[in-house]
Amino acid sequence: MTTTVAPAKFCGVAETLLLLRAQACDCRGDLPRIAAALADLSRPGAFDTVVRWATQSRVRGRCRHADEAARLLVGALADFPGEFEAHAAGTCVSRWSP
Numbered sequence: 001m002t003t004t005v006a007p008a009k010f011c012g013v014a015e016t017l018l019l020l021r022a023q024a025c026d027c028r029g030d031l032p033r034i035a036a037a038l039a040d041l042s043r044p045g046a047f048d049t050v051v052r053w054a055t056q057s058r059v060r061g062r063c064r065h066a067d068e069a070a071r072l073l074v075g076a077l078a079d080f081p082g083e084f085e086a087h088a089a090g091t092c093v094s095r096w097s098p
Helices: 012-024 031-039 046-055 065-079 081-089
Strands: none
Touching (some): 012 031, 012 065, 065 081
């Protein structure tokens, strides 16, 4: 089991979103949609969309960005479950959130 140590007021969801948006700039597939869902996890169904997309089959289209983003999301969901729950509930307390 890996322990992730982050600075106080750090938000794993916000940092994951920044990385996804950086990858999504050249992608015309699912990455922009999943970044939008991640940016507003408190919207009904957004959390389920993020989890479902992250855990789907490995082949997601023409570019490898989607596969890399899925691995990033799976890792973030495992490392920052509290932050994802807080965003889904609309209660993130970090100083910066998406």
